[in-house]
Amino acid sequence: MRILVVEDEPTLRAQLVQAVAEAGHTVESTGDGREAHYLGEVEDFDAVVLDLGLPSLDGLSMLRRWRAAERNMPVLILTARGAWQDKVAGIDAGADDYLAKPFHIEELLARLRALLRRRGEHASAEWQCGPIVLDTRAARVLVDGRPLQLTSHEFKLLALLMQRKGEVLSRTELSEHLYPQASERDSNTIEVFVGRLRKKLPAGSIETVRGLGYRLADAGA
Ligand code: CA
Secondary structure, three states: OEEEEEOOOHHHHHHHHHHHHHOOOEEEEEOOHHHHHHHHHHOOOOEEEEEOOOOOOOHHHHHHHHHHOOOOOOEEEEEOOOOHHHHHHHHHHOOOEEEEOOOOHHHHHHHHHHHHHHHHHHHOOEEEEOOEEEEOOOOEEEEOOEEOOOOHHHHHHHHHHHHOOOOOEOHHHHHHHHOOOHHHOOHHHHHHHHHHHHHHOOOOOEEEEOOOEEEEOOOOO
8 A cells, every 4th residue: 555654754754664664654754834735646555654743834724625525535644642633623613533742653553544445445435225326435326327415414325225135124223323423313314315215216115114124125126
């Protein structure tokens, strides 16, 4: 895999480069914000390790620019110890994971492995159920080869039903999937979303299992 390491502190940068290279990856590294931004914009990396405090362009601005330009490689940010605001801002800017300094190199390598593994799973994730095809990487749904317009809630709902097609999913389960925050959950809204989704899909795609929940069925079978 090809990894970009962005860190302006020379000793730490050298340690990171060595560790990531010893883990079997090809490493590019820089301590300059603008140069890092340029590299991430024009070259392809499987993951980026990004320090936030950098000369010439800070890590958060860089990340926002990459994401705005649809550069979607996994990014692990390095934050100052105790700076929880940096973690929140980093995740909002599009970071996939974070690590607070000081950290053990082993932990960084473990998190990097997890990011690369998730990316690998996504790369081949195209799910099919009869005429419905869902491409998780492109977040796109086709029915009989034609693109289907879905809201983000409808997409998430369909993704879960497709991932577990044939299984009955309760309203509670669907609600937990759609709303990670318990305070926002309301199983009645699930009925509304299922109703809307059902209208967009081929007839018979979503079955109601009385008293239990919903199940995705192959409407073409
Ligand atoms: Ca720094």
